[in-house]
Amino acid sequence: MIILKSPEEIGKIRAADRIVAKTLIALKEMVKPGMTTLELDRAAEEMVRAEGARPTFKGYRGFPAALCVSVNSEVVHGIPGKKKLKEGDIVSLDLGADLDGYFGDAAITVGVGEISSHAQRLMDVTRESLYKGIEQAKEGNRLSDISHAIQTHVEAAGFSVVTDFVGHGIGTQQHEDPQIPNYGPKGVGPLLKRGMVLAIEPMVNAGGHQVKVLDDGWTVVTRDGGLSAHFEHSIAVMPEKADILSEYAER
Ligand code: MG
Secondary structure (H helix, E strand, O other), X not given: OOOOOOHHHHHHHHHHHHHHHHHHHHHHXXXXXXXXHHHHHHHHHHHHHHOOOEEOOOOXXXXXXXXXXXEOOEEEOOOOOOOEOOOOOEEEEEEEEEEOOEEEEEEEEEXXXXXXXXXXXXXXXXXXXXXXXXXXXXXXXXHHHHHHHHHHHHXXXXXEEOOOOOEEXXXXXXXXXXXXXXXXXXXXXXXXXXXXXEEEOXXXXXXXXXXXXXXXXXXEEEXXXXXXXXXXXXXXXXXXXXXXXOHHHOO
């Protein structure tokens, strides 16, 4: 069941998303060759807690960190550790925060120093596909209109969307209905209504769409070893156009 949120509740979700977005922007500025992914996690946790919020991924089904840090062929759910970032890497940062029982969630992918034009294009297309999806997240459209817009943009660029992981509703839980695939036909699924709050999050592979989970039980990687990028915003469905609650994160 998709829970509709009142304007007041959307305000509370936005407050959580602002903390997430502000933190992601600060992390983006910090990213540089030679730093460890654990340093990013520590900084993220500190910033979220300094705002009086709780990092929601930490402890979620046993996830050990506040921030998911996924480098190069890692798609999502990378566990921060001693690994050092190097020039030319791309790194996806996914963060959730709970403020007074309302959840924010967003993700960005960042280049480390100078990156290849191939990596830059993958990041650009992934971010663009997120905004194509968000354009469809308005009252009267169907859920799969979001999915279809993302898939169409990604595939036109010659990349592929990950199908094993999807976006989701969000509010007083980290994951609520509906699931939001990043692929599908137009015009299918629930009618979008004002007050739905959705975390839309295309995960895009430069090569094939296939992924696997590493032995750590979390880290999702591309099967062919190609690069992957991930961008996410939490949005509220509105009559004319979606209200991007984590707007700070990337534009
Ligand atoms: Mg999410």
